[in-house]
Amino acid sequence: MDKEKANEILDKALTLSGADQTEVVAEEEALALTRLAENTIHQNMARTDLQLIVRAVKGGRAGVASRNQAADDAIRQTLAAAMQAAEQDRGEGEFPGLPANQPIVADARPAPAISSPADRAAAFKRLVDAGAAKGIKLAGEYRTALTSTALANSVATRQYAQETYAVLSVTAATDKGGSAYAHAAARYAKDIDAAAMAERVVDRALATEDPIDLPPGEYTVVLEPPAVGQLLLFLGFMGFGARTFARSFMTGKIGERITSEKITIIDDARDPGMVGLPFDYEGVPRQRVPLIEEGIAKGIVCDTGWGKRLGRQSTGHALPATNGFGPYPKSMVMSGGESTLEEMIASSERGLLISHFWYINYANPMRTQITGTTYEGTMLIEGGKRTKGISSMRILQSILDAFSNVEMISKERQLYHQFNSFMLVPALKVSKFTFVPGS
Amino acid sequence: MAGDWENEAAAIEAAKRAGATYADARVVLTETESWSVSGREVSSPSRSYDFGIGVRVIAGGAWGFAASWEVTEESAAALGKRAVEIARAGAILRSRPVELAPAEALTATYSTPVEIDPFALDADTKREFLLGAAAPMLDVDGVTSANGSLDFRRQTQRLVSSEGAMIRQVIVQSGAGIAAAVGGAVTRSYPTSQGGQFGTGGFEFVRAIDFAGNARRIAEEAVALGKAPECPTGEMDLILDGPEVSLLIHESVGHALELDRVFGSEANFSGTSFATTDKLGKLQYGSKTVNIVSDPTAPGGLATYGYDDEGVRAYRADLIRDGVLVNYLSSRETAQRIGKTSTAAMRADGWGNVPLIRITNVNLSPGEPTLDELIADTKQGIFMSGSTSWSIDDRREGLRMGCEVGRRIEGGKLGEMVKSPGYSGNTLGIWNSCDAVCNKEHWRIWGTANCGKGQPGQNARTGQGAAPARFRRVRIG
Numbered sequence: 061m062d063k064e065k066a067n068e069i070l071d072k073a074l075t076l077s078g079a080d081q082t083e084v085v086a087e088e089e090a091l092a093l094t095r096l097a098e099n100t101i102h103q104n105m106a107r108t109d110l111q112l113i114v115r116a117v118k119g120g121r122a123g124v125a126s127r128n129q130a131a132d133d134a135i136r137q138t139l140a141a142a143m144q145a146a147e148q149d150r151g152e153g154e155f156p157g158l159p160a161n162q163p164i165v166a167d168a169r170p171a172p173a174i175s176s177p178a179d180r181a182a183a184f185k186r187l188v189d190a191g192a193a194k195g196i197k198l199a200g201e202y203r204t205a206l207t208s209t210a211l212a213n214s215v216a217t218r219q220y221a222q223e224t225y226a227v228l229s230v231t232a233a234t235d236k237g238g239s240a241y242a243h244a245a246a247r248y249a250k251d252i253d254a255a256a257m258a259e260r261v262v263d264r265a266l267a268t269e270d271p272i273d274l275p276p277g278e279y280t281v282v283l284e285p286p287a288v289g290q291l292l293l294f295l296g297f298m299g300f301g302a303r304t305f306a307r308s309f310m311t312g313k314i315g316e317r318i319t320s321e322k323i324t325i326i327d328d329a330r331d332p333g334m335v336g337l338p339f340d341y342e343g344v345p346r347q348r349v350p351l352i353e354e355g356i357a358k359g360i361v362c363d364t365g366w367g368k369r370l371g372r373q374s375t376g377h378a379l380p381a382t383n384g385f386g387p388y389p390k391s392m393v394m395s396g397g398e399s400t401l402e403e404m405i406a407s408s409e410r411g412l413l414i415s416h417f418w419y420i421n422y423a424n425p426m427r428t429q430i431t432g433t434t435y436e437g438t439m440l441i442e443g444g445k446r447t448k449g450i451s452s453m454r455i456l457q458s459i460l461d462a463f464s465n466v467e468m469i470s471k472e473r474q475l476y477h478q479f480n481s482f483m484l485v486p487a488l489k490v491s492k493f494t495f496v497p498g499s
Numbered sequence: 500m501a502g503d504w505e506n507e508a509a510a511i512e513a514a515k516r517a518g519a520t521y522a523d524a525r526v527v528l529t530e531t532e533s534w535s536v537s538g539r540e541v542s543s544p545s546r547s548y549d550f551g552i553g554v555r556v557i558a559g560g561a562w563g564f565a566a567s568w569e570v571t572e573e574s575a576a577a578l579g580k581r582a583v584e585i586a587r588a589g590a591i592l593r594s595r596p597v598e599l600a601p602a603e604a605l606t607a608t609y610s611t612p613v614e615i616d617p618f619a620l621d622a623d624t625k626r627e628f629l630l631g632a633a634a635p636m637l638d639v640d641g642v643t644s645a646n647g648s649l650d651f652r653r654q655t656q657r658l659v660s661s662e663g664a665m666i667r668q669v670i671v672q673s674g675a676g677i678a679a680a681v682g683g684a685v686t687r688s689y690p691t692s693q694g695g696q697f698g699t700g701g702f703e704f705v706r707a708i709d710f711a712g713n714a715r716r717i718a719e720e721a722v723a724l725g726k727a728p729e730c731p732t733g734e735m736d737l738i739l740d741g742p743e744v745s746l747l748i749h750e751s752v753g754h755a756l757e758l759d760r761v762f763g764s765e766a767n768f769s770g771t772s773f774a775t776t777d778k779l780g781k782l783q784y785g786s787k788t789v790n791i792v793s794d795p796t797a798p799g800g801l802a803t804y805g806y807d808d809e810g811v812r813a814y815r816a817d818l819i820r821d822g823v824l825v826n827y828l829s830s831r832e833t834a835q836r837i838g839k840t841s842t843a844a845m846r847a848d849g850w851g852n853v854p855l856i857r858i859t860n861v862n863l864s865p866g867e868p869t870l871d872e873l874i875a876d877t878k879q880g881i882f883m884s885g886s887t888s889w890s891i892d893d894r895r896e897g898l899r900m901g902c903e904v905g906r907r908i909e910g911g912k913l914g915e916m917v918k919s920p921g922y923s924g925n926t927l928g929i930w931n932s933c934d935a936v937c938n939k940e941h942w943r944i945w946g947t948a949n950c951g952k953g954q955p956g957q958n959a960r961t962g963q964g965a966a967p968a969r970f971r972r973v974r975i976g
Contacts, residue, residue, distance in 0.1 A: 094589060095954055097764040101589035103954075105564035106581060107851045109551065127548040128568045141546050148622045149543030177563075177588035184592055199766035201954045231767045307682070382545060384535070418770070421890045423901060424919075431899050433892045452892050454899060454923075498897045498923040498974065 061088040061110070063220045066210030069112065069130045074214055077139050079116035079146065081158045083213040085341055085380065086130060087111045093203040094180040096230075099188045104177055113341075115381045116142035120154035123147070124381045156368035158342065160215035165338040165345045174204040175226065175249040183254035187230060190258035196238075196265050200230035204249050209337055217343040225335045227477045228252045231436050232265040238449060239271075239436035240264035241415040243286045245475040245482065247335050264415075264437045268449025274440070274495075276453070280411035280467075281493040282404045282441065287414050288394065289476030289483040291430075291459045292325065296389050296481070298425045298459075300327070300351050301377070302366035303386025309428050309460060313357040319463035321355040322397065327377070327389035333475060335482045336391040339376060346376035351389065352463075363387040393484040397469025404468045404489040406444040412493075413439040413446055417455065428459040431496075456496040465491045506575040507659035510554040513579030515661060519556040519586070521599065522579060523660040525808060526552045526570060527850035532618060534649040536629045538637065544622070551850035554578040558586035560596025566851040599831040600840050602811050604663035609805025611671040612798075613701035617651040620702055625649060629675070632710035636679040639718035641725070647677040648694060649705065650948070652960075656850075664810035672697060672801060672960060674948055675705040679718040681725050685918070687717040687903055691742040692885045697946030697960065699803045720904055723916055730905045730920035732976025736880030737922055738873060738969045743902060744863065744936075745945035745963035746886045751926040752784075752791055753858035753961065754952075755895035756818055756826075757844070758833035760856070769952045770893035773926070774824060776837055782824040785930030790864040791819040793828055793842050800860035800962035801946030804846075808854035811843040818861065822931070830856050848957035855953050860944050862964025866936035870967050873935055875911040881975055882906045882913060883920045891926075899923040922973050929970055937966035 066086050073084040088110045095103035113126045116139065123145025127138040180202040187198055204226045212218040226249035232240040240261040244252050283291070299308030309318070329336035329346040339345050342364055350358040362370065363378035366387055377387040405413060412434070420432035431454065438450040468489035476483045507524035514522035529549045535542050552575055553566035563586025565578040617625070633647035651673050658666045676695015678688035690696040690708055698704050739747065754760065754769070761772045774782065785791075795804055795813035806812055809831050817825050827837070828844040833856065845854040874882065885903030892898070905920030906913045944962040951958060 091955060093955060095764070095767070096592065097766055098594065098762070099592065100594045101561060101592045102764050103564070103853055104562060104585045104589040105566070105853060106585060107553075107564075107566040107955075108568065109566075109851055110568045121543065123543040125546045125548075128550060129548070137548075141548075145543040145546060148626070150626065151540050151542035152537060177585045181588050181591050188592060197763070199763060201767055203955070229767060233766070382547065384545075418893045419890045421888050423888055431888065431890045433890070433897065435893060452894075452897065454890075454892075454897060456899075496899075496923075498899060498925070 061208040066208065066220055070210055070212040072132065073114060073135045073139060074212060076136060077116065079118050079143055081117035081214050083115040083158050085113040085211045087207065087209045089205055089207045090174055091203065091205045092174045093201065094177060094184065096184045096198055096200040098197050099192060101181060101184060112138055113380055113382055114138045114142040116146045117155050117158065118143060118146040121146045121149040122155040123149055126382050156364055158213045158215050159217055159344050159364055159374060162217040162343045163345060165219060174206045174224065179249065183228065186254045187258045191232060191262045194262060194266060196232050196234050196262060198230055198232050200228065202228045211341065211343045213343060219339045219343045221337055223335065223337055224248065226252050228254060228257065230257060230261055232261040234265050234269055236269035237271050238265040238269035241436040243476060245477040267446065268437055268439060271449030271451045273451045274453060276495045276497050278492045278494055280408050280491045282408060282411060282413045283488045283490060284415045285474035285485045285487055286416045286476050288485040288488050289478065290417050290420055291462065292392050292394060292483050292485060293478055293481060294420055294430055295428060295459045296392060298428055300360055301386050301388045302360055302362045302370055305360045309426060310357055310360060316357055317355045318357045318460055319352055319355045320466045322466050322469055323352055323355055323463045324395040325352045326350045326393050327361055327391055328393050329391040331393050331484060333473065333484045334391045334393060340378040341380045342374065342378040344374045344376035344378065349375050349389065361387045361389045390481045394486060396471045396473050396486045399468040399470050401470055401487045404487060405441055405446060407468065408441045408444060408489065411441040412450060413441055423456060429457065430459060431456050453495045454498050455494065457494045462490050462493060467491055504657065504659060504665065506552060506570055506572055507657060509572040510552065510575040510579040511659060511661050513576035514554060514556045514583055517580045517583035519558045519583050521557040521661055522554065523658060524552060524554045524575065525656055525658050525850060527654060527656040529849055530618065530653045532651045534625055534629055536633045536647045538645060539630065539634060541626045541629055549849055552578065553850045554582045555853060556582040556586050557597050558583040559590035561586045561590040561593050562597060563589065564853045597832055598835050600835040602809065602831055602841060604660065605810055605812060606665045607806060608667045610669040611699045613671050615702035617673055617702045618653060632675065632714060633677045635714035636677065636718035639715060639722060641681055641722035642679050642718045643682055644680045648675065650674045658808065658810050660810055666806045666810050668805055670699060670804055671701055672699050673701060673704040674946060675708055677710060677714055679721040681721045685721050685724045687721040688885055689713045689717045691945060692887060692903060694948055697801045697948045698799045698944065699801060700799055724904055724918045727916045727918040730881065730917040730976060734972050735975055736877050736969060736971050737973040737975065738877065738880060738882045738967055740884040740967050741941060741943055741965045742945050743883055743886050744965035744968045746889055748861055748863055748963040748965060749858060749947055749961060750889055750891045751895055751898060753861040753963065755926065756828050757856040758827040758829040761827060762833060765952065768954050770895065773894040773896045778824055779837065780825060783822050783931065784819050784824045784927065785822040786933050787821045788866060788933055788936060789819055789822045789930055792817050792862050793844065793859045794862055795843060795859040797860045797862065797944055797964065800944040801960045802859045802962040807843040807845045808847045809841065809845045811841045813843045816842045828856050828859060846959060848959060852957045855957060857952065857959040858950060858961035860962035860964060862944065863936060865939045865942040865966050867938055868935055870937050870941055873937055873967065873969055874908055874913055877908045877911060877969065880908040881920055882908055896925045898926065922975050924974055929973060932971045932973060933968055934971055936968040941966040
């Protein structure tokens with residue numbers, strides 16, 4: 061959807077609306093995705109979808125409706141449904157009004173076409189070829205997406221941007237229990253290095269064969285960037301958004317130390333290493349928001365509605381109006397340190413090297429405690445060296461405690477993608493990480 | 500839904516012309532309506548309309564899929580051609596050509612029986628119902644928030660295949676639930692903690708849920724939990740309430756027996772399964788008390804339908820008989836690999852996703868005792884309700900579950916309330932320790948409206964038939 065087509069849809073909707081205020085979002089996503097399992101491409105797809113989301117404000121009440129069509133009759137029907145919803149609203153308080161006269165956020169970065177199925181198959185073939193002779197079976201996902209997002213409201217806010225991203229993730233398994241996990245995300249598919257990933261997963265899968273069991277207890281861990289990204293994602297769910305803030309680990313803590321001073325987390329869609337829209341789904345430019353700065357709780361992200369409730373300004377973090385989750389930091393950046401992953405391992409007398417976690421879920425959100433298990437490629441570190449593979453172990457760990465027990469942070473950071481969010485994260489060395497009985 | 504098969508036919512023809520050896524096309528319209536209440540204020544309903552076409556083909560021995568929100572004969576034909584191109588590109592990494600187990604090419608229709616169409620019902624009735632369900636919680640001193648939700652979904656879909664299938668279905672689903680909270684840490688919910696109870700049917704489905712008899716009770720429990728001691732830890736007998744047995748089935752049986760997962764297709768995302776096909780017919784999955792079926796024909800279940808998204812007629816199939824693993828949830832492709840026929844478990848999230856094997860209504864057969872009898876027969880243990888946390892490893896073996904509330908069982912009687920109860924163990928150990936399932940009076944198909952699987956992520960709606968059940972010597976805490 062180019063800018064001209066997007067403006068045609070937006071103008072038509074604004075012209076036809078009889079609401080006091082109207083907001084229209086038109087978003088088209090072209091997604092292409094290939095999946096691999098047991099060295100075979102078993103799913104291969106392309107999909108184009110369009111979402112038209114209308115928020116109508118009438119008599120101080122707001123209503124939302126969505127439709128994945130944008131012809132004239134579809135626009136009329138969506139407007140009518142949003143108006144009806146506004147009239148039926150009996151919710152909390154008056155709608156604060158749509159954000160007016162927001163500055164246009166220009167994004168000059170080009171958005172190239174998404175990858176071809178042949179490109180994705182070739183990347184997987186490179187990986188499979190690297191491992192097949194060594195008895196390694198690979199599974200993975202390679203996806204690319206091009207999203208065109210346009211927004212306009214009746215109070216002079218209008219935005220348009222195109223975004224693209226690519227994600228390649230791979231798990232490897234051998235008949236002797238060896239395993240590995242690798243993840244790469246980038247704005248452009250050309251920046252995904254499948255050959256380098258192939259080398260890493262093959263080495264790791266072979267190095268972790270015949271894994272041993274370890275007893276539960278506290279261990280020093282070296283967390284690779286995907287594992288750190290998962291912790292950050294759950295921390296975000298639990299308290300960095302305005303909706304969850306009031307009943308979270310952040311409540312009453314702004315200005316206080318909550319982690320090691322080594323930890324700084326900022327939501328910043330404009331970071332050169334980040335992927336993300338430069339404005340939110342209310343058309344507000346996304347601000348750089350420090351969440352934790354040198355261990356001190358600094359702030360949360362907000363949209364217009366939650367801003368009014370909490371007496372804050374929007375920080376430009378609204379999700380689509382159809383979403384009930386509230387504002388969320390979709391572009392968290394954790395500051396890097398001075399170390400390398402190898403230095404973290406070398407400095408550990410005994411510990412675990414963890415690539416990724418499996419099936420994390422809340423255990424005690426107020427304490428930021430989660431549970432889950434270690435995943436593919438976990439290794440024992442002994443005497444500063446990786447020595448053996450480790451069978452799956454269950455964690456029961458407060459994320460803030462883990463971030464308080466950080467000993468080293470890598471300089472190099474990696475972009476990690478999960479649940480429609482991107483995180484730019486380093487590796488961490490953390491002491492006293494808790495493992496409990498049962499896998 | 501406009502049109503009458505022309506678009507699907509255009510897609511199939513184009514795919515065949517491009518060299519597909521098999522093709523199917525699904526046109527799907529999904530309409531939703533959701534209401535929520537916070538305190539005594541009902542927010543504006545959220546309504547969505549989602550329409551499109553997905554074309555799936557086999558070409559060069561590999562799968563290809565293309566989908567679009569644009570549904571015209573021209574776009575459908577373009578999708579058919581594109582799906583073949585995608586399939587051929589992927590055929591360079593194929594260890595064996597895709598083969599499908601035989602299935603009858605059906606011309607058929609199916610509609611969920613609906614007494615009261617929730618989409619035609621006036622807004623005031625729905626608003627008043629939701630207020631009436633949630634408001635009694637606010638009358639309890641100490642409750643700081645009372646919430647509720649009401650959800651309706653209607654999916655109208657057509658499936659056409661190159662083998663001659665022409666199937667039209669209309670599936671209507673309804674759900675509702677309430678929750679009371681005290682501060683940020685304590686919550687009690689009803690009928691389940693996962694957004695409420697969901698099933699196929701109209702407004703009559705949610706009207707049958709006994710909110711009036713339970714809203715005040717759960718609010719009082721939420722307040723009492725604030726003063727309750729922590730749940731004791733150690734090995735002891737465990738009685739799980741029906742919805743918690745449902746979640747245990749979902750995580751440790753339903754997902755574990757998805758045959759695509761068993762064959763590794765989710766290794767990179769949703770995990771694999773310990774229940775490999777060499778164990779079929781041999782594995783003592785549970786005690787002899789444990790009988791589990793897949794039954795997408797069960798009335799009112801959230802996963803009740805006429806035909807799956809490969810056009811296979813829904814039917815009841817044993818999965819675990821007298822504790823022994825006897826079958827899987829399967830598709831035509833995976834069933835072919837074990838010499839069986841599909842169990843009609845292939846479903847896609849709307850038009851824009853490929854069908855995957857999804858949990859149907861996976862039902863644990865009821866037993867004999869009442870809940871009172873089961874508690875009376877238990878000397879010492881914990882009774883747990885309201886799931887709050889669930890996590891299971893990537894092979895569906897080791898699990899850890901947390902619940903909203905526990906009650907001690909001492910000498911066959913329910914005793915003190917305890918907070919933050921949870922249990923852990925492994926799938927086979929827990930199911931083999933199951934020695935009693937309550938009777939039909941306690942049995943429901945509990946709907947799970949948010950089951951995730953696949954890349955891109957797909958949401959499925961599943962059912963698990965369950966009654967309260969007892970598990971001996973389980974690790975608590």
